[in-house]
Amino acid sequence: xxxxxxxxxxxxxxxxxxxxxxxxxxxxxxxxxxxxxxxxxxxxxxxxxxxxxxxxxxxxxxxxxxxxxxxxxxxxxxxxxxxxxxxxxxxxxxxxxxxxxxxxxxxxxxxxxxxxxxxxxxxxxxxxxxxxxxxxxxxxxxxxxxxxxxxxxxxxxxxxxxxxxxxxxxxxxxxxxxxxxxxxxxxxxxxxxxxxxxxxxxxxxxxxxxxxxxxxxxxxxxxxxxxxxxxxxxxxxxxxxxxxxxxxxxxxxxxxxxxxxxxxxxxxxxxxxxxxxxxxxxxxxxxxxxxxxxxxxxxxxxxxxxxxxxxxxxxxxxxxxxxxxxxxxx
Amino acid sequence: xxxxxxxxxxxxxxxxxxxxxxxxxxxxxxxxxxxxxxxxxxxxxxxxxxxxxxxxxxxxxxxxxxxxxxxxxxxxxxxxxxxxxxxxxxxxxxxxxxxxxxxxxxxxxxxxxxxxxxxxxxxxxxxxxxxxxxxxxxxxxxxxxxxxxxxxxxxxxxxxxxxxxxxxxxxxxxxxxxxxxxxxxxxxxxxxxxxxxxxxxx
Numbered sequence: 001x002x003x004x005x006x007x008x009x010x011x012x013x014x015x016x017x018x019x020x021x022x023x024x025x026x027x028x029x030x031x032x033x034x035x036x037x038x039x040x041x042x043x044x045x046x047x048x049x050x051x052x053x054x055x056x057x058x059x060x061x062x063x064x065x066x067x068x069x070x071x072x073x074x075x076x077x078x079x080x081x082x083x084x085x086x087x088x089x090x091x092x093x094x095x096x097x098x099x100x101x102x103x104x105x106x107x108x109x110x111x112x113x114x115x116x117x118x119x120x121x122x123x124x125x126x127x128x129x130x131x132x133x134x135x136x137x138x139x140x141x142x143x144x145x146x147x148x149x150x151x152x153x154x155x156x157x158x159x160x161x162x163x164x165x166x167x168x169x170x171x172x173x174x175x176x177x178x179x180x181x182x183x184x185x186x187x188x189x190x191x192x193x194x195x196x197x198x199x200x201x202x203x204x205x206x207x208x209x210x211x212x213x214x215x216x217x218x219x220x221x222x223x224x225x226x227x228x229x230x231x232x233x234x235x236x237x238x239x240x241x242x243x244x245x246x247x248x249x250x251x252x253x254x255x256x257x258x259x260x261x262x263x264x265x266x267x268x269x270x271x272x273x274x275x276x277x278x279x280x281x282x283x284x285x286x287x288x289x290x291x292x293x294x295x296x297x298x299x300x301x302x303x304x305x306x307x308x309x310x311x312x313x314x315x316x317x318x319x320x321x322x323x324x325x326x327x328x329x330x
Numbered sequence: 331x332x333x334x335x336x337x338x339x340x341x342x343x344x345x346x347x348x349x350x351x352x353x354x355x356x357x358x359x360x361x362x363x364x365x366x367x368x369x370x371x372x373x374x375x376x377x378x379x380x381x382x383x384x385x386x387x388x389x390x391x392x393x394x395x396x397x398x399x400x401x402x403x404x405x406x407x408x409x410x411x412x413x414x415x416x417x418x419x420x421x422x423x424x425x426x427x428x429x430x431x432x433x434x435x436x437x438x439x440x441x442x443x444x445x446x447x448x449x450x451x452x453x454x455x456x457x458x459x460x461x462x463x464x465x466x467x468x469x470x471x472x473x474x475x476x477x478x479x480x481x482x483x484x485x486x487x488x489x490x491x492x493x494x495x496x497x498x499x500x501x502x503x504x505x506x507x508x509x510x511x512x513x514x515x516x517x518x519x520x521x522x523x524x525x526x527x528x529x530x531x532x
Contacts, residue, residue, distance in 0.1 A: 007532035018453050034386075
């Protein structure tokens with residue numbers, strides 16, 4: 001769903017003062033890149049930020065995520081049907097229904113009751129937070145660049161599985177600490193050309209692993225294929241390690257598409273160019289569109305599937321989930 | 331996931347045409363919706379794909395055409411030009427207050443290198459009505475468009491279109507039609523100005 005802020009952005013473009021072009025110090029405000037897609041984010045139901053791996057279990061460990069598996073064969077939060085039924089009176093599992101007035105993925109607070117995390121309405125990337133990075137094992141939701149251990153317990157507190165997860169997003173500094181995954185900025189050509197990107201993402205094993213990782217480390221790609229200007233495709237990868245940690249924190253129920261809130265940035269004294277950094281010292285975003293799912297996109301119903309999907313095939317061979325968001329213009 | 335931007339945002343417009351006489355009397359002669367044509371999607375696709383001009387001024391609606399061969403058959407989204415636009419600066423009139431310019435035009439996503447003529451919409455006539463709505467005010471004063479002739483006959487105005495400036499950053503601006511409307515014949519004379527108030531809700 002495109003939200004009302006999307007139309008507001010286009011109205012901004014249509015009414016931007018033409019005289020700025022004659023002022024060298026201000027002309028950068030008119031650069032098209034300030035008004036197009038700039039970030040993707042992931043979210044889940046607000047209530048879920050007090051469940052899943054957000055619940056502290058036993059003694060806190062600085063580099064280990066601990067989570068209870070409520071289903072006999074599921075690590076995917078509480079998503080097995082029997083468990084969902086048992087918990088329905090205390091935890092509905094359902095994300096907020098989207099409306100055109102939305103300005104973020106969840107309007108209710110997504111700040112776990114205990115933590116020092118930031119209430120962004122979405123998953124944040126605490127591992128890259130300049131001050132609170134130490135609480136990422138309970139604040140989530142992406143592994144630090146060096147990776148993370150995890151332990152999964154059954155309801156009797158017995159360890160049933162453990163392993164480690166790596167993050168491509170953070171290894172390549174692709175996501176800021178607020179959970180915004182950057183877009184690749186330069187025009188597409190060479191290894192980043194439309195065909196290469198599509199080939200790489202649709203069939204990653206066509207290319208050598210290093211090329212795949214190099215390509216995907218650019219961020220989210222906006223590609224213009226043969227159906228342009230009717231369609232523009234946004235393509236990105238959620239690699240196994242990052243997906244695995246999201247799975248431990250309750251999975252994906254929302255995906256957000258964001259542009260800059262350039263008026264807010266100007267009001268706060270930030271002028272373009274708005275370069276990306278993981279500390280996000282200048283960028284302010286406004287929601288352009290969101291997609292909400294009523295079932296966790298990362299749901300897997302068996303332990304072995306989790307292991308094969310998120311652990312064995314992680315990082316080194318760039319296994320993961322390819323997202324293609326097609327924006328149709330005609 | 332597939333999202334249709336123009337349909338989902340429900341971009342639409344409304345056009346009011348008034349005759350304003352020298353006495354100050356204003357008479358509304360047309361008041362209806364307009365047609366957002368496929369060029370709007372083409373322009374926005376270039377903007378959001380970063381595949382066109384790198385200045386957002388080139389994505390602004392800053393010009394228009396009026397014409398004399400309009401019809402209801404053109405009130406469809408596939409329309410990409412006016413049937414009979416004013417075809418010279420002289421037809422917009424030298425002595426009027428309407429600023430005019432020439433340029434090419436984008437048709438079917440390609441630049442057609444045939445000179446065409448446009449009236450310009452000054453910045454002060456572009457008004458933000460609310461967060462999502464922009465109003466364009468086009469004034470054809472008493473000296474404008476009074477002598478558009480075809481086959482030796484003076485023809486009434488009956489169509490108008492809004493254009494986005496130059497999405498492909500061509501050295502000679504190549505505007506693209508984004509909104510169109512046919513209206514009943516108005517024989518323009520020096521007795522009145524025509525004021526078009528065109529609101530687009532994005």
